[in-house]
Amino acid sequence: MKIKNVLPIFLFLITLPFYAQNEKMDEKREKIKAYKVFFLTTELELTSTESEKFWPIYNAYDDKQFELRHQKMKSYTKKINDESFKSMSEKDAATLLSQMESTDEELYLLRKKYMTNLKKILPAKKIIILRKSEDDFNRKLLHQYRDKAGKN
Structure with a gap:
């Protein structure tokens, strides 16, 4: 499996435990960011x-990417993880899929x-080297x- 396919899953898994604790999440995100800056x-x-x-270019990109992934994807994830998605109408599912595709397009652009x-x-x-280093960093973090x- 390619890293670019694993990265969104990885980012989701890393941030999932932190959603309930916004302050802790921000603190941990800053620690990860500092480690990433050092590594890169x-x-x-x-x-x-x-x-x-x-x-400045990297930080702006990283912040916008984080915002897209965690603000928009968070709402999609809630809808999908919620058992009500099984009873979702085809029209609502098509709308959700369209929104997900739109977010993917935004990320691509x-x-x-x-x-x-x-x-x-x-x-x-x-x-x-940057692309490889980002992959290496994400692998180490994972x-x-x-x-x-x-250990827990």
């Missing part, structure tokens, strides 16, 4: 000029714009989450 900074070996231009902006400031090789869950 180390992996990318950005020059000071690249770093100055990269982080956001990623496309992000890549276009990155190409203006980073060489292609560093963008590839392993930490599994290890922690296994």
Whole structure:
């Protein structure tokens, strides 16, 4: 299974236990974000000029992606996890599916714009390293989450 297919599931699984505790969720998200910044900074070996231009673009993208995934997807997840979806009319299901597709499209367009902006400031090789590093980071985070869950 490809990482890009696993990533949305991973992000959902990471954030699921935190929904009930908004303050704790924000605190944990900030810790993860700080760890991610450290990890990516180390992996990318950005020059000071690249770093100055990269982080505002990356942070804006990351925040918008988080917002899309967790605000919109959260409402879809509630509807799907709720047993009432089994009795949902075909019309309501089609509407929900359309909303989900629309969110997927927004995420795609956001990623496309992000890549276009990155190409203006980073060489292609560093963008590839960034993609790999993000996958590596997510994999490490997933392993930490599994290890922690296994101990409880």
